[in-house]
Amino acid sequence: MPKIFISYARDQSHGENLAAEAQQQLQAAGFEVFRDVIGLKPGDKWYSKLEFELETSAAVVLIVSEKVRTSKWVHNEISMAEELGLPVIPVFAEKVRSPLWLRHLHALDFCVHCNWPALMAALPAVTVSAGSTAALKTATPSKPAWASASGKDQYGVYADLEFKGIVQRFRFIEAGTFWMGSLEDEEGRYDDEILHQVTLSQAFWLADTACTQAWWQAVMGNNPAYFKGDQNPVEQVSWEDAQSFIQKLKQQVSGLSLRLPTEAEWEYACRAGTRTPFSFGGTISEQQVNFGNHLGKAVSVKSYPANPWGLYEMHGNVWEWCEDGYADYPPQAVTDPRGAPASSYRVLRGGSWFNFGGDCRSAIRGRGTPDYRISHIGFRFALGHF
Structure with missing residues (x-):
């Protein structure tokens, strides 16, 4: 199964909790997952590490919270993903106004209930990016x-x-x-x-x-x-x-x-x-x-x-x-x-x-x-x- 990159803002909010839950759901479905709290260690060069992980991912799941609207890191991750041609799937964790740089993408609303089947259906089942390990x-x-x-x-x-x-x-x-x-x-x-x-x-x-x-x-x-x-x-x-x-x-x-x-x-x-x-x-x-x-x-x-x-x-x-x-x-x-x-x-x-x-x-x-x-x-x- 391909790797999914989870992008989110670390702000101890519902967004961060949803990112952790998304990780568990995706891994249970057989996907490999990168989320910075589990994929980074002290001493890592953040930018080169994130660039590598994006290059070897098949899609990005973006957990949208209030802090995401002003997060430079998240904005950069999504910009890099789109430059690589990766599908980006916004998932709204709470009721916030969508940033301008996200309004061209169709989003999933998880504010009321977590619709995991809809997220799984939106992910590429067999598409693997050029940088991934792919048979x-x-x-x-x-x-x-x-x-x-x-x-x-x-x-x-x-x-x-x-x-x-x-x-x-x-x-x-x-x-x-x-x-x-x-x-x-x-x-x-x-x-x-x-x-x-x-x-x-x-x-x-x-x-x-x-x-x-x-x-x-x-x-x-x-x-x-x-x-x-x-x-x-x-x-x-x-x-x-x-x-x-x-x-x-x-x-x-x-x-x-x-x-x-x-x-x-x-x-x-x-x-x-x-x-x-x-x-x-x-x-x-x-x-x-x-x-x-x-x-x-x-x-x-x-x-x-x-x-x-x-x-x-x-x-x-x-x-x-x-x-x-x-x-x-x-x-x-x-x-x-x-x-x-x-x-x-x-x-x-x-x-x-x-x-x-x-x-x-x-x-x-x-x-x-x-x-x-x-x-x-x-x-x-x-x-x-x-």
Whole structure:
């Protein structure tokens, strides 16, 4: 569902109470909601934050109270929204004279009773602004030729790849557009996380876990990992090692378009429609992620909850190699970015058991030379043509 921006004046009146109630009603209906009291934190740069939230919203619900008539902040928010072409729905919380800058818009009257069905009907059900995380229309795939089984569950479409009795589940990731990188005021942010819009024009399949030691052993006939365990992620593997694994498996399974994910695909899948620092929200806990060296090791896959798209340990446990050569992000919107093939470094994403929380964020970028190996680096594989 799209995101709704609630604009209102904070004056401890019926208007502010109605804004809180609107938030609850919209969230209960499945909408994502931005309201400044829940979306801003100390230290945020207000204007850049509000601009970003408006750019990634589908509509604005304006709670009209007496103070709104003279509120410069609210006026600026509505002006920005109209410049972006967002629908603005005024909702009158009390009997006040409509400001001149609102009289061209049809309004809802909530002064006597709250007509929530009318508000829901006025909102865009599927329209998503250009800046939002939005899935493009992709036909639901039939069972792939390589799959031993496929189906649909609470996370979406899946297919299973079986090799020598070992099964890896893949999640179908639809094409879409999202914001890659982080806001300038995100805690733990690095300078190479420049926020920019990315469109992925092709759907792809992504393994729901990092590659396990059992998989590596079945394909390569050895086990380089330090923290041994069949269901533990294979680590101490370089980018070059991962490529060798992929090529060898492709030789043994005909027609398998196996590869590493691109960096953009990886972050898109990690975020799973979220724009918070983590797919679990603004913070993480030791019950959600293996991080901060509190266990002192990598643990078996599926030890922690999946993200909203059914992908496990996208934060922490082991860093994961991506296909891309490391490069600076472009400042402008891009489609299907592939990094810098000639770079001396390859991209790593997700953080590990060894890293603190800030280095396990959705936007975090690591890098290593293609031959670099250590006990907190592994990979997960993708399926699909570039």
